[in-house]
Amino acid sequence: MAQPPPRGPGGGLPFQAPPPGQQPTPEQIRHMQMQIASEAQKAGMTVPAYIEKVKAQAMQQHQMRQQMAQQQQQQAQQQGGQPRPQIQQGAQPGQQVPITPGPPKPEATAVANFLRGQDMKVRTCIFQEKRKDMFKVKRAIRALQSDAYVKARKKNALLPEVNDRVTAENTFKLLPLSLLALRVSKIDPHEGHSHGKKKRVKGLWTVKVEPQQEARDDYHYVWLYEGSQWKNKLYAVGALVLILAVVFFPVWPYHLRLGVWYLSMAMLGVLGLFFAMAIFRLILFLLTMFTTPPGLWLFPNLFEDVGFFDSFKPWWAWHEDDKAVKMRKKGERERKKSRREAKEDGKGAAAGKTNGKTNSAKAIEPAAKVEPASQMARPGTASATGTESAPANGQTSVQQRNITPRVEEIEDD
Incomplete structure (x- = not known):
């Protein structure tokens, strides 16, 4: 016997959604709106409040299903059986299922604590009407490949090993998987509104979370992890002590x-x-x-x-007027950029010189072991050092070509 369909909070039938992949017709849309309005009227609620209530009930049911699945998995592990993988509802065989982030892992927390202590030139942004710190991926990858990370890893064994770009990206991806940092993009909060646009603060972005959490150099991530709160707690205790001291001022000595x-x-x-x-x-x-x-x-x-x-x-x-200030700041930026480029060129030249000497030494090594055959054939010919030999028995000496290997510098492009 077929079971009746579930009823909404008001006791009526919920609206029927169109099949997946099919757009609803205007008649279906009007029918759904009327049905939602009638259900809200029966429940004695407004339409937005009714919709929020339906969402809350759906979320509660989803959480209950997840808890039941976790309990079943724990029972299977306690009984010694292999836990069966959880299949998300609506996913077909062979279809890619999105990753569901879980609680923060200790490794991810350790990476977040390390990156929070590095100078990644963070900037302030507005995320969900709150001020958050935002940074670029390339600066985080650079920090993970630095000597400071190697030193920190010796002190903290939870930090993953980073050997190259791939391992650095995998280490960085621990942050979005544990919801410690998420990729965001710039948006206009007043887009589509009829009222006048509010003047935006220069350098202060309003951002939203992107569905694809990738680790490209030019992508921006926002910090959701605020680190240890012991400083805030200490400030709160100090403020409380100060307030009590002011209140008890009349009884001071x-x-x-x-x-x-x-x-x-x-x-x-x-x-x-x-x-x-x-x-x-x-x-x-x-x-x-x-x-x-x-x-x-x-x-x-x-x-x-x-x-x-x-x-x-x-x-x-x-x-200085505004124009002079802009020119001065532009000159300072150009000077900093030139100093940074000169420093990078110096490092590149030193590395090229070291590589050139290494390659030249490798090229000399087999040539130094070769001995000319003419030296073993006749006496009186040029020696292995390429110098002229003394004339023997009054014969005219023959000048031989200098075959001493020479070292040449190799420059990198």
Whole structure:
């Protein structure tokens, strides 16, 4: 006897989806929308809330099936039998089934901790309305093939061995398999909206996860692994201690309260001097802007995003407009690029020189073992060193060709 089809949350029949690979017709779409609206009305819910409830129920059923499969697999292992491979529903024989990421492996966590400690020139991005760190694959592969990874592997046995590019990529792929980092691409969050576009912050991407988690050099990955949280916990404990200390300030000893008062007065004095200096530098700039344009700034980096000591370096500088700042930064980038290229050329030349000497030594080795036949045939001929022999019995000496092997440098292209 056939079982009745499952009913929805409202008690009615759920909408019938079209067969796989077939697009629904407009009539089917309207029928499904009407059926969903009627089911939501019966359940006393709005259509979006009803859809979310159906999704939650489907997700709960899927998790229950997974838990049951894991329990069966554990029971099979305890009984000594071989666990049967799990077949995903809907997958045909011979069809490629997507990899389902599992919990973080210890090896993946070790690789993530190592890469988080390396300088991979991360940049900030917006992922699921949160700020995350993003990096390029080529910098991670370069870090895995560096000497620092070899040293770290001697201290941590969980780090996999990396010998070449293939093993480096396989090690890097442990991150997406354990959901520690995922490949993302740039998107426009306001695409398709009718309202005005919000001004995007320069260098701040809004990204989405890509289905294909590959490891090409120009791909970007976003960190989902935040590392150890002991610093955040320590900051939280310190903030709590500070709040308690402020609350119990009236019961402090007299000398401590007097010291805090003097310290607060000193901080107010420093703050007043800072405001006075800011006003003075502004007045100085306005005066010099008209007398000696383009104007003189005292402590030009005072309000820049730099360190405390760097805010007072240099002491003074002439005013720069946006164009001058762009030209200066462009020149700095070109100088850094030229220094980096010169460094790479120097390494390449040193490696080429070493390879050339090795190849030349290998070419000399068989030639040095060959002895000319003329030396063993007649006395009085040239020696093995190629020098002229002395005349014997008054005969005229014969000058022989120099056959000493010569070493030539070999240059790499």
